[in-house]
Amino acid sequence: MRHPVGSILVAWALLAATPALASTDDDCSSVSGDVVIAARTPQVDLYSDSGANQKALTLDQDKFPACAPIAGRAANMMLQVQVNGTKYWVEPHMVKYRFAGKLPAICRNLAMGSNQQTVGATRGLGEDCPKKGGPR
């Protein structure tokens, strides 16, 4: 007859040897605070800066780490996470994430009477000033 404790120990060892199984659940409930749960898009762009000006690398969806704690949030919604020991900024629409708090609602107040007046000046954009005949 086999020793039952031995069987249990072997099973536990197998479980512990599989990091993905050991640490991932569907909503990363084991991780507290703000967390990136998983990649959402087929490829995830990682940036060196929060302004998304310098792309560092692009990871395939299956290579993106799951349950990565969010180290920072920029005003432009970019999220800072650690990937392979390095901090990067990632676009929030490329990942599924969970925030501890609630995001503010998006609302708009439009001005009534906009058929009686219009702006009489051009936005000062330098070389990007709109020209006649097309949108910009």
Add this chain to the structure above:
Amino acid sequence: MAALGTRVPLWFVFLVLFGFAVFQILMNPFGFSDMTQRYTQDISNLLITGPFVYGTAGHEQVSAAMIDEDTLHGLGMPWPWNYGAHARALDALLAYHPKAVVVDFLFVDSRPDPTLPQLVEEIQRYRKAGVPLYFEGGTELPYGEFPLRPELAKTGVPILDPTILVYDGVARQYPTTGSCFNQRPSANGTCDSLAVKVFKDVFPQYPVAPLNGLIELVWGTRTDATNAKWMHVTDQSGVHHSCNNDISFLRRIYLAFFDTSAVLAHCPYTGVIPVETLMRGADDADVTRLATNRVIFYGASLEGAQDKSYTPVNGLMPNVFVHAMALDNLVTFQGRPEQNVMTIWGYTISNNPAQIMAIVPVIFILSWIHTRRIRRKRARADHGGERSAAAEYFLDKTVETLWHYFAFALALGMGLLLALLVGLSTANWVEVVFVSVELAALLLLGATESVWGYVHHVAGGQPAAR
């Protein structure tokens, strides 16, 4: 002369009325005809077609993703955005698997921007995902600039003409052709306008009718239900109002009677996705519904950007909604939008000849009834039958009123037939109604028999002996 007038023949009555009608329709004295036609179409759109007749097929297929002042403030990203920021927004849209995306921005100036490769890469992502992506090209560039930055044009992304038409300051029509840029022209050497091109590519199941004139836009007036959730309107006293503008027909007529601006739709008909919601990437069922499997116009509503026009039903709106409404019309009318011309058996007839043709049967019917009435009156007089003066007076007044309504109904019926059968818009047939009522008045005044009597008298004619 009066006796001579009672023998006016049908052909003369017809000719006089026809000449009057042709003069009014063709000459357009002081532009009054055009003005009244356009205003009638606007009122009809605002009170009848927009709220109660226009279908919703197009509305379920078209959305707009908008950058506005709140977007810039909320994201802490001042205008202008670099190419990378636009790439981010487009990538966020792509995640929802739209049917197609039209970029309503002009990337003309070759300004130094290290994030340009991100936008180039994004174009490749769209191609790989099989989602059509369209850019717009500059049309009035006097110094030989490329219509689109060469680095972007080199990707082969379709470049479309963003021109819209403004009639007396209001976006009522939409072109059917435009500059070709990198598109291959058709057999007649023309290229499709933006909305027509996107429609042909994305909705091939609807064959497009011959579009030889301009599209007459039918503007939807019911605010999109999702827009009404997160948009409000503030009046000049600072009071917030709901965007929901579902009101009954009678109330709409009542409010518009005193002030048509009371029934304007202040919020967009096209479903709007705020770009910051896209950038957030938050799961939102409304965004998913507005973005998935729809044609999305990615544009902006920014102070001082000057890319706005008045519409008949909204007031001042960003021009991205003009393109969206044109595509909406094409989808709703299944490739047969209302136009300012009619094409029958391969022949294109503009609105003036069409109106002249439409008024001919009306004139014939009015002339025939009128001459019959004159004959009966003459026969009664010849045989000594006279009614009392009071009876004659009431009969005349009744006939006068009914006659005008009859002429009005006849012409309206002709106009509606033109609208239903050949897609001629209200502005291009409504003059038939106005002219018909004028012709009825002419007949009631006895103008035609007076002219006949005078001409005969001058020519030495004598009334026939009894």
